[in-house]
Amino acid sequence: MRLAALAALAAGLACAGPRALPRASFRIGHPIELTARDLQGREVVVAAEAGVVRVVDFWATWCVPCREQLPALERLRRELGPRGLSVYAVSFDEDPAQIPRFLEATPVGFPVLWDRGGETWAARYQLQRLPTTLLVDRRGIIRFVHEGFDEAIAAEERLLVEKLIQEAP
Secondary structure (H helix, E strand, C coil), rough: HHHHHHHHHHHCCCCCCCCEEEECCCCCCCCCCCCCEEECEEEEEEEHCCCCCEEEEEEECCCHHHHHHHHEEEEEHHHHHCEEEEEEEEEEECCCCEEEEEHHHCCCCEEECCHHHHHHHHCCCCEEECCEEEECCCEEEEEEEECCCCCHHHHHHHHHHHHHHCCCC
């Protein structure tokens, strides 16, 4: 399994340029199914947090747009968290020691999970670029998928999250 995941990453998962458009995904309209360990080794089930809008970001410390996106996600969490938003970041770093070092300089208040090299989730979510961000409604359904990051994407994601927060569960 690990070799297959690494081959898939090497074959096509790259760091997205500054602007990538939302893309059609076979996961849109389906429930979020994601379980990963946090940096303390505890298992986190993203679907278990029912009734809130979730932003799930797949990233890596070596990906420049990913590094730029995490502070934007932290601002989003601080501003919209009280209205029903949770944010999760799933790192695809090979070495988990890279993550805390990065987070010392870029602290965040949301759970940071780890999937070594994307071995579990890259293929399941057909990820092609990092960062890839899933916007999940209160019912746990994936509604939007974005690849890449820049300020225009951040603004668009905020509007979509606000829309999802306003929807009834």
